[in-house]
Amino acid sequence: MKKIFIVTGEYSGDIHASNVVKELKKISSEYIIEGIGGDNMKAQGVKLFEHIKNLSAVGLSPKIIFHHINLGKKLVSYLKNEYKPDLVLLIDYGGFNLGISKFLKEASIKVFYYIPPQVWASRKYRIKRIKKYVDKVLCIFPFEETMYKEYGINVHYCGHPLIAQLPPKANKAEFFKKHNLDPKKKLVSVFPGSRIFELKYLMDTFKKSVDILKKKHSEIQFCMSQAPNLSDSTYNKFLKDYDIKVIKGENQALLSVSDALILASGTVALEACLYQTPMLIAYKGPYLFYLIYLMVRCIKRVSLPNIIEDKSIIPEYIENKANPKNISQKIEEILYDETYRNNMINELGLVKEKLSQRFSALEVAKEIDRELLS
Numbered sequence: 472m473k474k475i476f477i478v479t480g481e482y483s484g485d486i487h488a489s490n491v492v493k494e495l496k497k498i499s500s501e502y503i504i505e506g507i508g509g510d511n512m513k514a515q516g517v518k519l520f521e522h523i524k525n526l527s528a529v530g531l532s533p534k535i536i537f538h539h540i541n542l543g544k545k546l547v548s549y550l551k552n553e554y555k556p557d558l559v560l561l562i563d564y565g566g567f568n569l570g571i572s573k574f575l576k577e578a579s580i581k582v583f584y585y586i587p588p589q590v591w592a593s594r595k596y597r598i599k600r601i602k603k604y605v606d607k608v609l610c611i612f613p614f615e616e617t618m619y620k621e622y623g624i625n626v627h628y629c630g631h632p633l634i635a636q637l638p639p640k641a642n643k644a645e646f647f648k649k650h651n652l653d654p655k656k657k658l659v660s661v662f663p664g665s666r667i668f669e670l671k672y673l674m675d676t677f678k679k680s681v682d683i684l685k686k687k688h689s690e691i692q693f694c695m696s697q698a699p700n701l702s703d704s705t706y707n708k709f710l711k712d713y714d715i716k717v718i719k720g721e722n723q724a725l726l727s728v729s730d731a732l733i734l735a736s737g738t739v740a741l742e743a744c745l746y747q748t749p750m751l752i753a754y755k756g757p758y759l760f761y762l763i764y765l766m767v768r769c770i771k772r773v774s775l776p777n778i779i780e781d782k783s784i785i786p787e788y789i790e791n792k793a794n795p796k797n798i799s800q801k802i803e804e805i806l807y808d809e810t811y812r813n814n815m816i817n818e819l820g821l822v823k824e825k826l827s828q829r830f831s832a833l834e835v836a837k838e839i840d841r842e843l844l845s
């Protein structure tokens with residue numbers, strides 16, 4: 472019997488981990504698996520050392536910081552003195568996982584890291600810590616494999632987990648009927664983000680952009696996506712009776728049936744890319760944060776499709792450039808310039824093709840199995 476311990480700290484990581492466990496079980500019934508995770512891991516039979524609900528509180532209050540420090544100490548002690556795993560799989564959650572990687576290495580525990588910190592985006596100095604304390608990196612973007620190899624780090628490209636998790640395109644006619652949308656009109660959907668501070672800095676800009684388009688184009692209809700983690704009362708404070716259809720909890724379906732998208736930056740851009748829906752990215756926040764970002768960033772691109780292809784497929788409007796005039800004009804170009812629109816769709820298809828070549832969870836399971844059998 473081989474012992475594996477999996478460490479993640481967020482809901483998305485819990486899903487990724489549960490998929491890896493599922494694939495490991497298909498390969499062999501000889502694995503004993505414990506971990507820090509959530510209900511998805513638990514449903515796969517993983518014994519939880521700690522539930523992620525105790526880790527994923529928002530903020531950096533002294534209470535949260537001390538909880539993480541104490542948890543790290545207890546975890547390392549447990550792994551070193553009691554459980555004694557053959558391998559620890561770290562998944563995402565860079566602050567905590569990078570912190571404990573040093574102590575795991577010092578305890579001579581083999582460490583694999585799936586979905587490592589995005590050192591290519593900012594704070595590239597962290598790659599030295601990864602090289603020192605992680606035995607193998609299991610990355611999810613093809614360009615990451617090249618980067619890690621350049622630093623002499625043992626790495627395997629697994630493919631992106633989103634590929635297997637993303638539902639197929641929604642039936643457009645059924646979706647439009649369900650939400651009383653006009654099938655004869657174009658649909659532009661707005662995704663203002665899932666954090667309150669994003670709504671604070673982006674919502675007014677996005678509403679003004681929609682207003683400009685409404686005045687000029689009666690043949691366009693609009694929807695606003697409400698992130699499921701945001702309450703109706705919170706969302707309504709930012710809309711203040713604004714006349715737009717709000718759709719909650721159907722992000723992927725809305726992405727797949729829209730003619731154009733106005734997005735805050737994030738994973739949603741990659742989801743839209745996989746549906747090959749034309750889009751633009753607009754993002755702004757506190758100007759001090761933006762100045763800090765300019766100092767720590769390693770690349771100039773923001774959206775994942777542009778980063779993956781290292782070219783400007785999707786328009787990106789950041790800070791002052793994220794204004795109603797720029798956004799509304801670019802949406803018009805996306806909708807009405809057929810050459811520009813089709814070229815974007817084709818380019819998004821190339822990104823999708825590049826990322827769809829491997830089933831991520833299976834690749835991770837095979838790498839773990841190969842390591843423990845060697």
